[in-house]
Amino acid sequence: MPEVIFNGPAGRIEGRYQPAAVRNAPIAMILHPHPEFGGTMNNQVAYRLFYMFKERGFAVLRFNFRGVGRSQGQFDHGSGELSDAASALDWVQSIHPEARFCWVAGFDFGAWIGMQLLMRRPEIEGFISIAPPANLNDFSFLxxxxxxxxxxxxxxxxxxxxxxVQALVDKLKAQKGIVIDHKIIEGANHFFDQKIDELIDHCGRYLDMRLAAQPSEG
Incomplete structure (x- = not known):
């Protein structure tokens, strides 16, 4: 799992990148929790999501938002972090240009950023949004x-x-043309203490279902 450094809007961005074995494999981007509350790309949920996508043959990137770890810059309340995520996707696409499609998976603050990225990048075909902070951030852009x-x-x-979260799900489910799967994990707190295996199992099953529905290429 190579360490990578690439240029972002506020300077260098630190990441971990797993290349794909197949030239047209899909891309996955993993977005970490809130930087001001200890969120990093090494958060256990982000780390496990990274390997979940890797095991399914994706080219996967997780990275530190500006001001976290060795990423330059300082926290920008979401606007700059969205630019970081867009730059990170650009970087992956530059070294993996034949990717068929892209997924984004975010936890907490990363889920909010991921959903905004989804609105800007039509190549993103699917998302996993874990504990999206619907009480703290505005999701009306969806x-x-x-x-x-x-x-x-x-x-x-x-x-x-x-x-x-239920109010956000209900709003999205009312929209036509998309399908929102909604899962509540019993006994799980915000950090999924003692529940990360169950969380990743659910995410993996969902991803497998979506991938099985993809049209095969001849």
């Missing part, structure tokens, strides 16, 4: 949400109450 995906969270999350 009008309409351009891709189908999975929203998953815990039922004892004290940071992002279940009712707020």
């Amino acid at each position: 009008a309409p949400c351009p891709s189908s995906g999975l929203i998953i969270h815990g039922d004892i999350d004290k940071v992002v109450p279940q009712k707020d």
